[in-house]
Amino acid sequence: MAMPLDAAGVSREEAMAGLFTPFRLRQLVLPNRIVMAPMGRCFATDGVLADGYADYFRKRVEGGVGLILGEASSVADEGSSNPTSPRFYGDAALEAWRAPIAAVHAAGGAFMPQIWHAGLARAPGTDPFPDLPSIGPSDWYIPNTDEQLRPRPGHVYGNPMSESQIADVIARFGEAAAHAQRLGADGVEIHGAHGYLIDQFFWPTMNRRTDDYNGSLRDRTRFGAEVVREIRRRTGADFPILFRFSQWKLQDYDARTVNSPEEVADLVEPLAEAGVDLFHVSVRRFWEAAFTGSDLTLSGWTRKLSGLPTMTVGSITLDQPFGVGTDDYAEHFTKADASQHLDFSRPASMDRVLDLFAKGEFDLIAIGRALLSNPDWARIVREGRFHDLKPYSRDVLGSLA
Numbered sequence: 001m002a003m004p005l006d007a008a009g010v011s012r013e014e015a016m017a018g019l020f021t022p023f024r025l026r027q028l029v030l031p032n033r034i035v036m037a038p039m040g041r042c043f044a045t046d047g048v049l050a051d052g053y054a055d056y057f058r059k060r061v062e063g064g065v066g067l068i069l070g071e072a073s074s075v076a077d078e079g080s081s082n083p084t085s086p087r088f089y090g091d092a093a094l095e096a097w098r099a100p101i102a103a104v105h106a107a108g109g110a111f112m113p114q115i116w117h118a119g120l121a122r123a124p125g126t127d128p129f130p131d132l133p134s135i136g137p138s139d140w141y142i143p144n145t146d147e148q149l150r151p152r153p154g155h156v157y158g159n160p161m162s163e164s165q166i167a168d169v170i171a172r173f174g175e176a177a178a179h180a181q182r183l184g185a186d187g188v189e190i191h192g193a194h195g196y197l198i199d200q201f202f203w204p205t206m207n208r209r210t211d212d213y214n215g216s217l218r219d220r221t222r223f224g225a226e227v228v229r230e231i232r233r234r235t236g237a238d239f240p241i242l243f244r245f246s247q248w249k250l251q252d253y254d255a256r257t258v259n260s261p262e263e264v265a266d267l268v269e270p271l272a273e274a275g276v277d278l279f280h281v282s283v284r285r286f287w288e289a290a291f292t293g294s295d296l297t298l299s300g301w302t303r304k305l306s307g308l309p310t311m312t313v314g315s316i317t318l319d320q321p322f323g324v325g326t327d328d329y330a331e332h333f334t335k336a337d338a339s340q341h342l343d344f345s346r347p348a349s350m351d352r353v354l355d356l357f358a359k360g361e362f363d364l365i366a367i368g369r370a371l372l373s374n375p376d377w378a379r380i381v382r383e384g385r386f387h388d389l390k391p392y393s394r395d396v397l398g399s400l401a
């Protein structure tokens, strides 16, 4: 079924084969372009991962994933919005990462943790440190969207970070990355997306500071760039640094970090200069044009304007009847397309992946929910057995299968 795509004439078959070619990032060579998206499964006690993670990741690598991104893992006591999220600091929590990393490596994959600070997305009184105040760029907090996925009103809450608190959190990110390197991780992903701390600095609705960390988008990028620079300083020249940013926020699914190609440049140039190796561009539907007047996706713009490789994500193979009739996150991601797609034997989104990959809009693809339902997603897709893909259902979140 070879079909010409663009001027380069790359067929979808060739594009599919290309997804399974190695990818080099500094000294790291990934076996292919398929990545497990970071997904908070939240099976940790006091920040220490449950035993099941080694098997959970190993199954995905055996199923053909080249790189596993670990779930959001906090870098500081006040950095987690969930009492059962893992940590990337403290002896016991750090030791618990050894087995999953070893399991991924033994199966032939690469592993990078996602290091995270929730900032003001951490609700007041969150266990296990209920007395610690939540901190953020300013004291303006917007709660996560409600069940109807409507943004809720913001209010004053939490502590604006002092300069010394900013320096402290930057140092904590650096320490976490140094721990990742010491534990044998193949790089690190910085969580700069979805309305958590770094993204709160990017987002003028949350960032109401009057100092040098606010102003233009380049000014609002300063905090994120300082985190990157510190990680580069702590880990040296060869350690891959991924940076995830998003348009959508947990507090507002329709919010936007960048409104034009110029703003993409304002965001990604300082981060690239600080030491990012690859941008992970988090959008809900990867194929959508980022701005009017051009078909380029946000990943495509990021790649073009940063000169760095990118990873795309968002609803890949979820245009099958996945999640329809559920009332959660899943439905929000999928309902727009489920009714439009009739041929469930071949998800239209996979053809879009191949077309955009052939056009050079991204280098890697991250798979989230479809990989929870299908540990062997990569093998199924490579073999074109789309009818074997199991629909995503939130029931899979109940255990680490």
Ligand SMILES: Cc1cc2nc3c(=O)[nH]c(=O)nc-3n(C[C@H](O)[C@H](O)[C@H](O)COP(=O)(O)O)c2cc1C
Binding pocket: 037, 038, 039, 040, 041, 071, 072, 114, 191, 193, 194, 244, 282, 283, 284, 313, 314, 315, 316, 318, 329, 333, 366, 367, 368, 369, 370, 397
């Ligand atoms: C259960 C669940 C947990 C998630 N946790 C994280 C997380 O810890 N860090 C993050 O950056 N994104 C997180 N995400 C977002 C995913 O990485 C991904 O961007 C999103 O699910 C879209 O990809 P998909 O359509 O392939 O599922 C989570 C998504 C799900 C479904």
